[in-house]
Amino acid sequence: MKTKMMKSSLLLGAGILLLMSAVSWAQMTKYQEDQRLNMEAHVGKYTGHAKDAEANYRRYCVGCHGVEGDGEGENTPWLDPQPRNFTLGQFKCRSTPSGTLPTDEDLYDTIARGLDRSVMPIWNQLPNQDRIDLVAYVKHFSSKWVTEKPGTPIQIGPEPEVTADRVKAGQVLFQKLECWKCHGVEGRANGPSSDTLQDDFNRPIKPYNFTEGARPKCGSTDRDIYKIFMTGLDGTPMPSFSDNVKPDEAWDLVFYLRTLQPKNAYNEKERAIAKQLGLKPIDPNVPLPASSGGQP
Amino acid sequence: MNLYQKSSVVLSSVVLVAVGALMLSGSVSAAPPSGSSITGTIKLDGTAPHQRGIDMSKEPSCAAIHKDKPATMEAVVAGANGGLANVVVYISQGLSGNEAPMSGDVTLTQKGCQYIPHVVAVDASQHMKVVNADSTSHNIHPQPTKNQEWNKSQPPGSAPFDVTWANEEIAVPVKCNIHPWMHGFIAVVKGPYGVSDDNGAFTVPDVAPGSYTLTAWQETYGTQTQKVTVAAGKATNVDFTFKAK
Numbered sequence: 252m253k254t255k256m257m258k259s260s261l262l263l264g265a266g267i268l269l270l271m272s273a274v275s276w277a278q279m280t281k282y283q284e285d286q287r288l289n290m291e292a293h294v295g296k297y298t299g300h301a302k303d304a305e306a307n308y309r310r311y312c313v314g315c316h317g318v319e320g321d322g323e324g325e326n327t328p329w330l331d332p333q334p335r336n337f338t339l340g341q342f343k344c345r346s347t348p349s350g351t352l353p354t355d356e357d358l359y360d361t362i363a364r365g366l367d368r369s370v371m372p373i374w375n376q377l378p379n380q381d382r383i384d385l386v387a388y389v390k391h392f393s394s395k396w397v398t399e400k401p402g403t404p405i406q407i408g409p410e411p412e413v414t415a416d417r418v419k420a421g422q423v424l425f426q427k428l429e430c431w432k433c434h435g436v437e438g439r440a441n442g443p444s445s446d447t448l449q450d451d452f453n454r455p456i457k458p459y460n461f462t463e464g465a466r467p468k469c470g471s472t473d474r475d476i477y478k479i480f481m482t483g484l485d486g487t488p489m490p491s492f493s494d495n496v497k498p499d500e501a502w503d504l505v506f507y508l509r510t511l512q513p514k515n516a517y518n519e520k521e522r523a524i525a526k527q528l529g530l531k532p533i534d535p536n537v538p539l540p541a542s543s544g545g546q547p
Numbered sequence: 548m549n550l551y552q553k554s555s556v557v558l559s560s561v562v563l564v565a566v567g568a569l570m571l572s573g574s575v576s577a578a579p580p581s582g583s584s585i586t587g588t589i590k591l592d593g594t595a596p597h598q599r600g601i602d603m604s605k606e607p608s609c610a611a612i613h614k615d616k617p618a619t620m621e622a623v624v625a626g627a628n629g630g631l632a633n634v635v636v637y638i639s640q641g642l643s644g645n646e647a648p649m650s651g652d653v654t655l656t657q658k659g660c661q662y663i664p665h666v667v668a669v670d671a672s673q674h675m676k677v678v679n680a681d682s683t684s685h686n687i688h689p690q691p692t693k694n695q696e697w698n699k700s701q702p703p704g705s706a707p708f709d710v711t712w713a714n715e716e717i718a719v720p721v722k723c724n725i726h727p728w729m730h731g732f733i734a735v736v737k738g739p740y741g742v743s744d745d746n747g748a749f750t751v752p753d754v755a756p757g758s759y760t761l762t763a764w765q766e767t768y769g770t771q772t773q774k775v776t777v778a779a780g781k782a783t784n785v786d787f788t789f790k791a792k
Contacts (some may be wrong), residue, residue: 341696350697428702429684432725443605447727451690483698488724490686490700494708 283394290396292355292386299355299383301391307381308388315370320392332369333454340395341451343484344469349491351402352395358386360470367466405481408498410473413506413520415528421507424500426533428492430480433458436532438511448488456487461511473517476505585751585775586782589634589743589763593791595625596767601728608682609660609726620728621665622767623791630747631789633666634765635717637740638751639772641759646738648672649752655721655733657685657701662721662731666766668740669733671715677701677708684725689733691719698724717764732766750782763787 292299308316315334317323322336335342344361345353362382365373374382390396411417425431433448435441438461450456459467469479481501483491496504509521510530524530598619603610624632649670656663658680669675679685679701687708688698693716699708712719718732734740741749751761756779762772768789777783 348697349699350695428700429725432684444725444727448724449727451696483700485696485698488686488688488698490688490698490724492700494699495702495705 287391287394287397290387290391292358292383292390294356294359294383294386297379297383299380299385299387301384301387304381304384304388307377307385311374311377312385320389326370330370331454332366332456333452334371337389337392339486340393340399341486343486345402345482345485346404346478347402347482348405348493349483349485352399354401354404355383355386355390358389359383362386364470366468368468405478405493406498407474407477411499411502413524415524417503418506418510418521418524418528418530420500421503421505422530422533423539424496424504425507426535427539428496428504430504431533431535433488434461436535438462438508450488451486458489461508462513464513464515471515471517473502473505473509476508477501480504582780583754583756583777584782585636585741585754585761585777585785587636587749587785587787589631589636589747589749589765590629590786590788591623591625591631591747591791592629592788595623595791598622598624603660603726603728606660606683606726612659618659618661621661621731623765624665624745626745626747628746630743630745631765632743632745632747633664634743634747634749634763634787634789635666635668635734635736635740636743636749636751636761636763636787637668637717637734637736638738638754638759639762641757642738643755646755647753649739652676654678654707655731656680657687657723657729660685660723660726660729662729664731664742666718666732666734666742668736668742669712670740671712671735671737673711675710675712675733677710679703679705679707685723685729686725687721688724689719689721691716691735694719694735718766734764754783761785763789765789768792 288301290301313324314326315322315324315330316337317327317334320337322334324334327334340352342353342357342361345351345357347353347357359382362385363373363375365371377385431442432444433440433442435445440458440460442458445458448456448458467476467479469475469484479489481491481493481496483489506521509518510525512518514522598621601618601620603613603618621633626632649672652674653667653669654676655667656678660681660683667675677687682703684700684702686698686700690696693714694712701708712733712735714735715737716735718734721731721733723729739751739753741751743749754777756777758774758776760772761775762770764770771787771789773785773787775783775785
């Protein structure tokens with residue numbers, strides 16, 4: 252019975268609010284805007300405040316991401332890839348499952364890291380406080396940050412030692428999970444589905460080419476690569492594989508992917524093992540052994 | 548509790564229920580399935596537009612499944628007697644909000660690099676199973692506007708996904724990026740619904756007697772609505788006709 256009363260009073264309250272908003276809708280949205288400017292972000296010991304980021308946003312971000320945060324800045328018509336539309340609350344680089352909001356730290360890392368092969372530069376020259384304030388500002392553009400909580404970050408255990416067995420198991424996974432359909436048998440981004448890929452806005456998009464030496468968009472470390480295929484890049488064709496790859500197997504795939512890259516700061520061991528094994532690119536026409544790894 | 552307390556509790560309950568009923572318009576108890584339903588046929592007036600054939604040569608395992616009868620697009624699927632398939636029929640106005648949820652699970656199967664059914668309807672309270680019956684990987688990538696978007700890989704032989712939807716949305720497009728011709732729709736409905744079969748026939752089960760607005764949605768032709776009064780204990784007939792464009 253109490254709930255009933257609460258419901259009725261809630262309804263009454265809602266009715267009054269509706270009336271108020273009918274009187275002045277513009278004021279209501281201004282009110283919401285002000286409310287959202289109270290948005291905070293938390294990374295380590297830092298607390299970011301959206302209000303404090305307004306000047307930096309207008310100075311550094313507005314040209315591409317736009318006054319409204321909708322990715323419609325004055326540079327946008329000339330950009331490919333297009334700037335992120337923050338009002339959708341959808342982000343590529345996350346430590347959280349597909350379909351959930353990223354953590355504040357994910358956004359903070361993206362701002363610091365920049366996005367390779369786009370015009371989004373590295374912003375780590377900005378003081379930490381400024382960057383965390385900008386994270387809060389990015390969040391204030393979407394009501395999702397009011398109605399939803401970020402996803403629970405996936406658990407990434409300690410990285411095991413790279414072994415020949417793990418590299419080989421990773422190669423089996425690469426074939427079995429059909430990574431090659433888009434990324435190609437040698438990781439050259441020339442798989443059979445590569446030329447028809449589109450992002451969520453039906454714009455053509457290319458898969459990552461492992462052989463070019465470019466940094467993956469969401470980070471270069473082993474843990475970053477682990478995160479990329481275990482959470483997916485939302486808004487792009489890259490799905491999450493976490494339902495069908497066990498946490499330990501994921502490292503095998505990371506190690507194999509390293510062998511496809513040219514020499515970099517992270518893949519010395521993997522490349523040496525591949526050389527020693529005389530590892531050849533996969534042949535999708537040769538069926539995998541029945542007992543191969545990666546069985547879901 | 549003495550008699551006086553009891554009666555005052557009863558009295559105040561009655562008053563509260565009356566007020567609550569007024570404010571919430573009949574949300575007091577869940578309407579049990581009444582045995583009454585809405586049935587009918589969706590017709591297509593005119594000739595269905597040509598549905599382009601699909602070249603699946605990039606995915607030989609799927610092309611082999613369709614080698615006798617090539618797969619085509621399914622934007623308009625007309626049956627033999629002018630019936631129109633894959634039309635979602637649901638109640639858009641008049642529900643009390645306390646209808647018994649549709650029973651059972653709904654399954655969306657990926658087979659022959661197509662979605663079966665091409666249009667699936669699911670109650671917001673139902674679970675939807677997503678099955679990969681192919682020997683190739685698919686990525687399931689719904690692109691909703693009122694629900695959360697996600698994108699997950701489902702390799703051959705892997706367990707079905709169990710999916711639920713928070714918000715009504717008619718309808719959520721779903722696609723597979725690996726096989727760009729694959730697309731379908733997931734209609735997330737609140738309350739009872741039906742989807743027309745190849746003859747255009749549909750049934751919306753367990754509708755309590757009363758007056759409703761019934762909406763029919765077709766992916767190419769959009770929506771149509773009709774008022775319907777459902778009688779107790781029997782099937783009420785409602786037909787829709789979409790004009791071919």
